[in-house]
Amino acid sequence: MTRLSLTMIVLSGLLAWPRAATAAEAEDAASFVLQSEQDAPLQATRANLRHYGQPWILVGIRSQSLSLFDEWGRQQQHYVVSTARRGAGEQVNSYQTPRGWHHVCDKLGAGAEENTIIFRRRVTPWKYTAELHQQYPDKDWILTRILWLCGDEPGKNQGGDVDSHDRAIYIHGAGEHVAWGSPTSLGCVRMKNPDIIQLFEQTPNGIDVLIDENS
Incomplete structure (x- = not known):
């Protein structure tokens, strides 16, 4: 997942709030996600092929x-x-x-x-x-x-x-x-x-x- 797509997910979530998110809130959320990705890159996953969704x-x-x-x-x-x-x-x-x-x-x-x-x-x-x-x-x-x-x-x-x-x-x-x-x-x-x-x-x-x- 690219940084842009991750940012868009956050922004779409903000738009779903009961009130519209302010520009400052959207910018803060996007910055938080991008910084989090830099600190800890998204982890690769390996799903259970026998019972999907189970450990x-x-x-x-x-x-x-x-x-x-x-x-x-x-x-x-x-x-x-x-x-x-x-x-x-x-x-x-x-x-x-x-x-x-x-x-x-x-x-x-x-x-x-x-x-x-x-x-x-x-x-x-x-x-x-x-x-x-x-x-x-x-x-x-x-x-x-x-x-x-x-x-x-x-x-x-x-x-x-x-x-x-x-x-x-x-x-x-x-x-x-x-x-x-x-x-x-x-x-x-x-x-x-x-x-x-x-x-x-x-x-x-x-x-x-x-x-x-x-x-």
Whole structure:
């Protein structure tokens, strides 16, 4: 949108007031809009292509990132994550991150302290530590919060031996040993613990999630 068109929108709004706007008011409004654009340029948007007008999450496998968009398609948060070491795929026991449209079908761990260990989807009294990881270096620690994903594309990530829910594919917190920005997980989307807490608080149950191999 050009500055001229943005100014015209403001001016048209002023003309719709119960009384006609004065020249000074119109000039002040136009100046305000132009200055605001200079201070903070209009943000590019990326709308939810599955449910237009609804907030959504994009997980980029290539970029090892997760972005949260609001209902207008404006990016609200951007995080570095870690997806599957074995790449993208949907088959059960593949230990790969599934692609395509999902939604968050359950949220677990509300109120748990950072680094709390979640085992078999139950919040435990135990905490992750670097020392504990050294004792069990191959353990896939699930910490702090879980956003459990359900696939929405039958035959691709829903049903049969490609069902993301049955595969227990989560967005979840992970320990400090993770090489963030690199694929290291057994299929899930790993996040830093402060990040998963923030995402958990900002996203409703049912929010759409697109896992894109090329993003």
